[in-house]
Amino acid sequence: MTRTVAIDARGLHKRFGELEVLRSVDLTVHSGEVVVIMGPSGSGKTTLLRCLNLLEEPDAGSVTVHGRTVDCSSARHGRARNRLIRDIRTRTAMVFQHLNLFPHMTALENVIEGPISVRRLPRSYAVEAGERLLAHVGLADKRDEYPARLSGGQKQRVAIARALAMEPEVILFDEPTSALDPELGAEVLQTMKDLAAYGMTMVIITHEIAFAREVADRVAFMDAGYILEEQRPNVFFNNPATPRARAFLRLMADTDGPPPGLEKTG
Amino acid sequence: MDLLTLSLPSLLGGLAVTVLLGVVSFALGSVLGGLVTLARISRHRALRVAAAAYVSVFRGTPLLIQIMLVYFGLPQLGIQLPPIPSAILTLTLYAGAYLSENLRGGILSVDRGQWEAAGSMGMTYGRALRRVVLPQAVRVATPAIGGRFVSLMKDTSLASVITVVELTRVAESAGSSSFRYVEAFVMAGIVYWLVNTTLSVGQEVLERRMGRAYT
Ligand SMILES: Nc1ncnc2c1ncn2[C@@H]1O[C@H](COP(=O)(O)OP(=O)(O)OP(=O)(O)O)[C@@H](O)[C@H]1O
Ligand SMILES: [Mg+2]
Numbered sequence A: 001m002t003r004t005v006a007i008d009a010r011g012l013h014k015r016f017g018e019l020e021v022l023r024s025v026d027l028t029v030h031s032g033e034v035v036v037i038m039g040p041s042g043s044g045k046t047t048l049l050r051c052l053n054l055l056e057e058p059d060a061g062s063v064t065v066h067g068r069t070v071d072c073s074s075a076r077h078g079r080a081r082n083r084l085i086r087d088i089r090t091r092t093a094m095v096f097q098h099l100n101l102f103p104h105m106t107a108l109e110n111v112i113e114g115p116i117s118v119r120r121l122p123r124s125y126a127v128e129a130g131e132r133l134l135a136h137v138g139l140a141d142k143r144d145e146y147p148a149r150l151s152g153g154q155k156q157r158v159a160i161a162r163a164l165a166m167e168p169e170v171i172l173f174d175e176p177t178s179a180l181d182p183e184l185g186a187e188v189l190q191t192m193k194d195l196a197a198y199g200m201t202m203v204i205i206t207h208e209i210a211f212a213r214e215v216a217d218r219v220a221f222m223d224a225g226y227i228l229e230e231q232r233p234n235v236f237f238n239n240p241a242t243p244r245a246r247a248f249l250r251l252m253a254d255t256d257g258p259p260p261g262l263e264k265t266g
Numbered sequence B: 001m002d003l004l005t006l007s008l009p010s011l012l013g014g015l016a017v018t019v020l021l022g023v024v025s026f027a028l029g030s031v032l033g034g035l036v037t038l039a040r041i042s043r044h045r046a047l048r049v050a051a052a053a054y055v056s057v058f059r060g061t062p063l064l065i066q067i068m069l070v071y072f073g074l075p076q077l078g079i080q081l082p083p084i085p086s087a088i089l090t091l092t093l094y095a096g097a098y099l100s101e102n103l104r105g106g107i108l109s110v111d112r113g114q115w116e117a118a119g120s121m122g123m124t125y126g127r128a129l130r131r132v133v134l135p136q137a138v139r140v141a142t143p144a145i146g147g148r149f150v151s152l153m154k155d156t157s158l159a160s161v162i163t164v165v166e167l168t169r170v171a172e173s174a175g176s177s178s179f180r181y182v183e184a185f186v187m188a189g190i191v192y193w194l195v196n197t198t199l200s201v202g203q204e205v206l207e208r209r210m211g212r213a214y215t
Helices: A045-052 A078-089 A107-119 A122-138 A153-163 A184-198 A207-217 A233-238 A243-255 B008-040 B045-060 B063-076 B083-111 B112-120 B126-162 B167-178 B180-211
Strands: A005-016 A019-030 A034-038 A060-065 A068-071 A092-095 A170-174 A202-205 A218-223 A226-231
Touching: A005 A045, A005 A068, A019 A045, A019 A122, A019 A226, A034 A045, A034 A207, A045 A060, A045 A170, A045 A202, A045 B167, A060 A170, A060 B126, A068 A078, A068 A170, A068 A243, A078 A092, A092 A153, A107 A122, A107 A153, A107 B126, A153 A170, A153 A184, A184 A202, A207 A233, A218 A233, A226 A233, B008 B045, B008 B126, B008 B167, B008 B180, B045 B083, B063 B083, B063 B126, B083 B126, B112 B126, B126 B167, B126 B180, B167 B180
Parallel strands: A034 A202, A034 A218, A092 A170, A170 A202
Antiparallel strands: A005 A019, A005 A060, A060 A068, A218 A226
């Protein structure tokens, strides 16, 4: 069976001043796949995810989303390029670690903003779809609440509904539960599991091992700007190939949470 | 003490001109301030520099000098403006500079994540600004902008030096013809105070309503 490639990132490099954050990263995500990215703090996970929808421009390499390629070694300007980047962004929704709902819009308004102002759908259609999506994440009764009145978990589920409303080819999650209490995080993880079961293509940065074991098709382990290994979750968690990954998982087990950057071992 | 040094009709006439100067300059100044703000956050360096220079000049020099320079200077460039339009022009330029500072502050106060969330769903810069950032920025800037309106109402009194017959000028001429300056200026002061107190109350109501919004 040939599978459609949703995202194909080739040779991504990114530096912030002197700091090399990504040093040649390749990542391919097929349609319907769930890829979990793990790794110590500062290893470049967020930067990689932001490069995938060009929120951060890589210094070198290319990003292809459903056949549309942005080559980051070539010219950086131009309307055509901006349009291409916007096109890629409408196809890759993002759910951030910090809650980035629009505070001046109700839950429903947050969800329908993109469909109306970016996808140019008729309002009545967008509202209908938006209500369905809010119901889908269990928040039908919160449609007219402003974010200030929602719990962290509810906000994050509105953010997921907002992402889904764009009908993206892939959703990128950056630690969607790390700012939440465990029970609120559980609601969000359940919503994400439902999406996975439904066949949504997702790239997820998370430290939730149980969740990763259950939903991931693949775990990509990052360290110091490289993807050191990509494995099926049972292989990665039981028998990782690299010493760095073994050290990382040991620290995770000890601290019961995301470890800080690993000490350099020679 | 006879406070009726000023006849009611002349008082009301002066008040009308004061309100005209204040309201029109504030309205035009808001539009100008908005445009200047866009220039100041623009990606084009020349626009940014020009806008910053304008703001710096009009904030850094006394309004009195601006009013006189425009009134006496423009005719030398072949542009004849009667006193009231000339005063409105200057007050607009002056208010625009300050209002753009307030608006810019509001825009800068909006979390960078809001721009990113808008950009990550494929919004253009203009749309992100209009739909996501500006509504939040204006709300943050509203108290400062309201304060500007009150200041501007008082600043209109400087238009009296270029013979605009507004409240201060009315008091001045009533005082000089009757030699009862104190009564005349007390009366004018009371009227300014009444106008601005009304504005402040309105502003408080507005702010309270905005404070309730979004919850
Ligand atoms: N905009 C930026 N400017 C400068 N340095 C940055 C910027 N963004 C990230 N960095 C640096 O790049 C490195 C990688 O950051 P990144 O956020 O990608 O790590 P991460 O793997 O997501 O870590 P965490 O698990 O803590 O979220 C860090 O050292 C960080 O300080
Ligand atoms: Mg991160």
